[in-house]
Amino acid sequence: MKKIKLSFDKFKDSTIYLNSSKSESNRLLIIKALSEKEITIKNLSKANDSVLLKNLLESENLVVWDAQDAGTSFRFLTSFLAIKKEHVVLSGTERMKQRPVKVLVDALNKIGAEILYLENEGFPPIYVKGKINQVKNKLDIPGDISSQYISSLILIAPLLEKGIEINIEEPFYSRPYVNMTLNLMNSFGIKSAVKGNKISIKNQEFSSGSYIVESDWSAASYWYSILSISDNINNLTLQGLKKKSNQGDSVISELMKSFGVNTQYKEDGIVLTKIKLDTEEIELDFRDCPDLAQTILVVAAYHKIKLKVSGVESLKIKETDRLVAMKNELKKIGCDFYEEGNYWILEKRRREIDDELSIDTYKDHRMAMAFAPLASKKSMIINDPDVVVKSYPTYWEDLKKVGFIIT
Structure with a gap:
């Protein structure tokens, strides 16, 4: 199976031209x-x-x-x-x-x-x-x-x-x-x-x-995650996104305020900047934006934020059973993720993230892209990285533009 090693060197370019929706x-x-x-x-x-x-x-x-x-x-x-x-x-x-x-x-x-x-x-x-x-x-x-x-x-x-x-x-x-x-x-x-x-x-x-066609707000979510997690990137410009959007995943601009990212709308896109993060526990309903769940779970796991989530039933019938896949991979970074009644609970991360973390992607593009932002802090292995072609073919190249190293 093909795999890549992903790490961060130094900040380069802050402007990203996203794939279309x-x-x-x-x-x-x-x-x-x-x-x-x-x-x-x-x-x-x-x-x-x-x-x-x-x-x-x-x-x-x-x-x-x-x-x-x-x-x-x-x-x-x-x-x-x-x-x-x-x-x-x-x-x-x-x-x-x-x-x-x-x-x-x-x-x-x-x-x-x-x-x-x-x-x-x-x-x-x-x-x-x-x-x-x-x-x-x-x-x-x-x-x-x-x-x-x-x-x-x-x-x-x-x-x-x-x-x-x-x-x-x-x-x-x-x-x-x-x-x-x-x-x-x-x-x-x-x-x-x-x-x-x-x-x-x-x-x-x-x-x-x-x-x-507007740029893809689902793709934008991974850049919100990168800005939230990274200590080396303070702002990013994402081109081609609109404030008045047809895409339900544009709600990421509101959701990420709880995870330390502010959104400013420009004529030709958005500018992301860091804001104070003081969230310890939050409850979220993903019924209208299930494709954002993996992104948010990884961000919360990194920041040691407890999550109580609902509206994720459809994730079981996606490219993989995303709930099982997330449970397996979140465990690798020290987080328990489990079902409790009508909710899924993400417990706070118990330990530091290992060097050379290896993430399996389950033939699911969003698994690869959701976990990759962690590489801004720790080098990691992504298995079967080509799955991203399903929705964001230039994802790895775009990561390199801002300072990630892929070998």
């Missing part, structure tokens, strides 16, 4: 593929997931669509293929075959799709036998499994003859991601009605237009 890019790619009008996407993400989705959507006459390890792409393609294709297979990696799709497939079949499972009931791979012949337009969807199911259905709603009305059952996790989908669709003329947890979209056409 994978979440916005993937939704826009589906919108473009569904629309019959001219749609231009500028600043498209170079994340592997987005490149893969773009290549699949631009391929002609595919019978087997391989989403590899891209969970968002798989879920969006499930609905896309159900309305656009017939007699096609959608598959992925062995890990993808362990990630459930039953809620989404059941919903699509209820409105008139004909999707079958090729191996295990409720899991990929799936066979899309024919295009949707719509028989109903009202659905009840649980809101606590994956918001991507909801976004997947919303994206194809304008093409459905009878439109769609979705009632999202409480608790409703990752609501900002659903709002992002609705906002991006609205940018191309699609009107929706939202009342509480009910979303209604009528049959209508996308309009032509262009969209500039």
